[in-house]
Amino acid sequence: MPRSRRSRLTAIDPGEFLGAWRIVLVAVLGLGVSASASLLYSFGALVIPLQHAFGWSRAELQPAISCLFAGTIVSTQAVASLNARFGMLRVTALSLVGMGLCYALMTQLGHSIGWLYLMCVLLPLAGAGATQVTWAHLIILWFSRNRGLALAAMLSGTGLAAMVYPSAVTWAISRWHWQGGFVLLALAPLAVLPLAMAWMRVPVPRPAAIAVAAPIRSEEGVCFRTAVLSTRFWTLNIALALVVAAVVAMISNTVPLLCDKGLSAAGASRIFGSFGVSLIVGRLIVGYLFDRLWAPGVAAVTLAIPAFGCVLLSSAAASQTGLLTLATMLVGVGAGAEFDIGAYLVSRYFGMRDYGRLFGVHVSLITAAAALAPWCSARLYASTGTYAAMVAACGAAFLCGALLLLPLGRYPKFDPVTLA
Numbered sequence: 001m002p003r004s005r006r007s008r009l010t011a012i013d014p015g016e017f018l019g020a021w022r023i024v025l026v027a028v029l030g031l032g033v034s035a036s037a038s039l040l041y042s043f044g045a046l047v048i049p050l051q052h053a054f055g056w057s058r059a060e061l062q063p064a065i066s067c068l069f070a071g072t073i074v075s076t077q078a079v080a081s082l083n084a085r086f087g088m089l090r091v092t093a094l095s096l097v098g099m100g101l102c103y104a105l106m107t108q109l110g111h112s113i114g115w116l117y118l119m120c121v122l123l124p125l126a127g128a129g130a131t132q133v134t135w136a137h138l139i140i141l142w143f144s145r146n147r148g149l150a151l152a153a154m155l156s157g158t159g160l161a162a163m164v165y166p167s168a169v170t171w172a173i174s175r176w177h178w179q180g181g182f183v184l185l186a187l188a189p190l191a192v193l194p195l196a197m198a199w200m201r202v203p204v205p206r207p208a209a210i211a212v213a214a215p216i217r218s219e220e221g222v223c224f225r226t227a228v229l230s231t232r233f234w235t236l237n238i239a240l241a242l243v244v245a246a247v248v249a250m251i252s253n254t255v256p257l258l259c260d261k262g263l264s265a266a267g268a269s270r271i272f273g274s275f276g277v278s279l280i281v282g283r284l285i286v287g288y289l290f291d292r293l294w295a296p297g298v299a300a301v302t303l304a305i306p307a308f309g310c311v312l313l314s315s316a317a318a319s320q321t322g323l324l325t326l327a328t329m330l331v332g333v334g335a336g337a338e339f340d341i342g343a344y345l346v347s348r349y350f351g352m353r354d355y356g357r358l359f360g361v362h363v364s365l366i367t368a369a370a371a372l373a374p375w376c377s378a379r380l381y382a383s384t385g386t387y388a389a390m391v392a393a394c395g396a397a398f399l400c401g402a403l404l405l406l407p408l409g410r411y412p413k414f415d416p417v418t419l420a
Helices: 003-010 014-032 035-054 063-086 088-108 113-126 132-142 146-198 224-228 231-260 266-289 297-313 321-334 338-351 355-384 388-404
Strands: none
Touching: 003 297, 014 035, 014 132, 014 146, 035 063, 035 113, 035 146, 035 231, 035 266, 035 297, 035 321, 063 132, 063 231, 088 132, 088 146, 088 321, 088 355, 132 146, 132 338, 132 355, 146 266, 146 338, 224 355, 231 266, 231 297, 231 321, 231 338, 231 355, 231 388, 266 297, 266 321, 297 321, 297 338, 297 388, 338 355, 355 388
């Protein structure tokens, strides 16, 4: 390969990051405190304390995550219109405050589990402006050449959530009972609010010669109707819906699974923390490769790796903590990449003309799969008494989803009039 070609493949354009590093940082933190990240990654640490406090079974608790994603479906459909009408900054700021209030109200749960379900529906509705739709749209407006890497950096916010929340929530619960976990979750979005107010901006178009991080034009790409009627759009949706369902089932059940193997709650949370480390590293590598190689091929390899983690997780014993950590890390490599992959591929295959609406539909569909996953895993656990069937189903879903991405084909070339 000629040297110039190799340099183009390996180089990172620093100009975009120098001009928009604050955007990336606030998006990382904003995604980390979003409802779908904070409660999802904390839920494993909350399950057993809530069992002891209220007598709810695990099969009864798992549908709470389904309610969380049911609310997310509605919020992701509404957020594009809200941002367009009221402004992205205003909607996001109110959403961060709304999430803090919802978590604070969850400290007052009664003995009816219906209140937990209701609050899990309201949480993503209150936090509609702080979902991955907003943060991904913001990143894509600021980045072009390094879009994949920037999206990966942003989506590492969920990796930070996976690293921090389980142990932090377990620590808070050990000192202030189950209410302490919700108080900690309430403070997190309020801590991000000042940074969002100071740094969150939509780029103003400038001449390419003087722009440090020239935004792409929002009119490039295909119209909404053409995209939603295409086979490619639905292939992408089905592939990532399978992966999301497997990811959510593994995230919400890994800590209880490890506890069933004989580990303490603190020990299980520490092992699950490795999930976040591998998630961040995997995303950054994948994001870098997305900008230089054919993204569906990279994604297929990445999403097949968690299947091997599922095999190890089901077979390792409690004494094999190293193997359990490795298994958790392998699952983490692909976990959450579905949003990175979806955000990137929707922009590359369909452009930015109707990106907000298209990505909102995509997120809603895969979120529907995420909503079904806890219910299905709860039914499997209730009927078998173990997590073996659930882990096997998740491994199969990872493999099938990875293979379905391969027929997507080359990136389309849009009309030269509409190109950025």
